[in-house]
Amino acid sequence: MNRVDWNGLDAAQREAVLTRPLAAQAPEVTRTVAAMLADVRARGGEAVREYTRRFDGVDFDGADFDGADVDGAGPGRFRVGADEFAEAAAGLPAALRDAIDEAAARIERFHRDGMGTPYAVDTADGVRCERILRPIGQVGLYVPAGTAPLPSTALMLGVPARLAGCRDVVLCTPPRADGSADPAVLYAAAACGIGTGADGGVFKIGGVQAIAAMAYGAAGLPACDKLFGPGNGWVTEAKRQVSAGGAVGIDMPAGPSEVLVIADAGANPAFVAADLLSQAEHGPDSQVLLLSEDAALLDRVAEALEAQLQSLPRAAIARRALSGSHLVRVESLRQAFEISNRYAPEHLILALRDARAHLQQVRAAGSVFLGDWAPEALGDYCSGTNHVLPTAGAARFCSGVSVASFQVAITVQEVQPRGLVAIGPCAAELAAAEGLEAHRRAVTLRLEAAA
Numbered sequence: 001m002n003r004v005d006w007n008g009l010d011a012a013q014r015e016a017v018l019t020r021p022l023a024a025q026a027p028e029v030t031r032t033v034a035a036m037l038a039d040v041r042a043r044g045g046e047a048v049r050e051y052t053r054r055f056d057g058v059d060f061d062g063a064d065f066d067g068a069d070v071d072g073a074g075p076g077r078f079r080v081g082a083d084e085f086a087e088a089a090a091g092l093p094a095a096l097r098d099a100i101d102e103a104a105a106r107i108e109r110f111h112r113d114g115m116g117t118p119y120a121v122d123t124a125d126g127v128r129c130e131r132i133l134r135p136i137g138q139v140g141l142y143v144p145a146g147t148a149p150l151p152s153t154a155l156m157l158g159v160p161a162r163l164a165g166c167r168d169v170v171l172c173t174p175p176r177a178d179g180s181a182d183p184a185v186l187y188a189a190a191a192c193g194i195g196t197g198a199d200g201g202v203f204k205i206g207g208v209q210a211i212a213a214m215a216y217g218a219a220g221l222p223a224c225d226k227l228f229g230p231g232n233g234w235v236t237e238a239k240r241q242v243s244a245g246g247a248v249g250i251d252m253p254a255g256p257s258e259v260l261v262i263a264d265a266g267a268n269p270a271f272v273a274a275d276l277l278s279q280a281e282h283g284p285d286s287q288v289l290l291l292s293e294d295a296a297l298l299d300r301v302a303e304a305l306e307a308q309l310q311s312l313p314r315a316a317i318a319r320r321a322l323s324g325s326h327l328v329r330v331e332s333l334r335q336a337f338e339i340s341n342r343y344a345p346e347h348l349i350l351a352l353r354d355a356r357a358h359l360q361q362v363r364a365a366g367s368v369f370l371g372d373w374a375p376e377a378l379g380d381y382c383s384g385t386n387h388v389l390p391t392a393g394a395a396r397f398c399s400g401v402s403v404a405s406f407q408v409a410i411t412v413q414e415v416q417p418r419g420l421v422a423i424g425p426c427a428a429e430l431a432a433a434e435g436l437e438a439h440r441r442a443v444t445l446r447l448e449a450a451a
């Protein structure tokens with residue numbers, strides 16, 4: 001990891017420290033993704049099949065890739081059949097099944113309490129305004145499995161989708177080399193009721209081609225109203241591009257993982273190093289930052305990182321992520337929070353003695369971890385909060401996945417004649433000021449009728 005002193009950097013160098021690795025390669029990714037999306041749009045399932053062969057090394061040689069035959073899922077098809085679900089559940093170690101069930105229950109507990117509630121207000125006598133909630137009709141979930149399958153992501157998306165009442169849920173995840181889906185992802189999907197009923201289903205499709213298939217409807221998938229889930233740079237760019245057209249919504253940019261740690265002299269260097277590595281091991285594009293006033297702490301964390309890397313199976317990936325990451329000496333905690341709020345990290349760990357007291361200084365972050373005993377990994381799996389979170393600075397303006405992400409809120413107004421008499425003149429006056437005569441008449445005609 002690169003070691004810098006914030007006060008010794010000029011503006012451009014500071015910018016470089018806070019620039020995400022993906023930003024540098026964006027134009028090339030943008031072009032590749034645009035071409036792939038256009039191809040799936042034009043050629044449908046055949047293009048999905050071709051990209052699956054190219055990127056995942058699997059050739060699904062089913063009969064009809066565009067819908068007619070997908071219900072009879074079997075070997076050679078994108079859609080996961082009942083037999084593969086059953087095999088997955090039977091083959092999974094009991095301890096893993098229990099862990100998935102336990103995590104699902106805690107995620108549900110947290111998300112259920114945070115569900116938005118409809119409300120109604122009489123804004124005037126005879127004027128009732130309401131906000132009601134409806135589940136989004138057709139939702140598409142993406143569960144990454146490039147560097148490693150993430151069954152926890154299936155829970156993070158599937159649990160709130162179910163709580164919101166979404167009935168038509170499809171889930172895409174890249175196939176393994178033998179053409180099967182990761183069994184733990186299937187078990188987690190099934191635990192959320194995805195893929196086992198008549199509606200929706202789980203499809204073995206990854207990357208850009210999965211996002212295209214869910215956005216446009218291809219390879220047996222319906223065109224979805226909204227897409228959810230994290231992914232690498234290609235997946236995240238694909239989500240951005242399909243949503244730019246306005247035909248499909250997305251949850252947020254949830255790209256390569258990030259963590260920013262603010263640590264004081266009392267922090268445990270081994271804990272801090274482990275937290276940095278747990279995001280660095282996600283992928284070479286991950287970025288991790290450590291800010292501290294204490295130079296000795298930065299030294300000890302650097303040593304701990306090296307020591308822990310020795311026994312890390314994904315050390316090569318983590319080292320690449322660390323090469324684009326920094327250990328930053330700051331002059332004060334105040335400066336640390338200024339930097340953090342500007343960076344707007346996906347995850348923010350406050351390894352501080354009085355962490356809660358500093359929470360009020362946090363203005364932008366996907367999820368915050370207070371103190372020494374809340375490793376970010378708990379939020380990834382089972383504390384109950386959602387791990388699908390905004391990256392690349394998007395935490396400045398959007399939030400992680402919640403039940404509300406799967407709902408639309410609709411406002412309703414019900415007006416009695418006395419209500420129209422009460423507020424109609426206000427509307428008529430404003431309509432006249434805007435020169436919109438039809439608007440004004442829609443009110444005044446009724447005022448006359450009510451008189």
Ligand SMILES: NC(=O)c1ccc[n+]([C@@H]2O[C@H](COP(=O)([O-])OP(=O)(O)OC[C@H]3O[C@@H](n4cnc5c(N)ncnc54)[C@H](O)[C@@H]3O)[C@@H](O)[C@H]2O)c1
Binds near residue numbers: 056207255256
């Ligand atoms: N922000 C969040 O909430 C969050 C949560 C979990 C994971 N993540 C991130 O999700 C990412 C998962 O990435 P992953 O790679 O492991 O899995 P992935 O499923 O996102 O990507 C794998 C797919 O990428 C495609 N691909 C690979 N190389 C390509 C190329 N050269 N051109 C076009 N497409 C290509 C392939 O189709 C492959 O199936 C990681 O970066 C991780 O940090 C983020």
Ligand SMILES: N[C@H](CO)Cc1c[nH]c[nH+]1
Binds near residue numbers: 150256257346387
């Ligand atoms: N840290 C990831 C979000 O950036 C989520 C995750 C899933 N599994 C492990 N971690």
Ligand SMILES: [Zn+2]
Binds near residue numbers: 257278279282377380
């Ligand atoms: Zn993680």
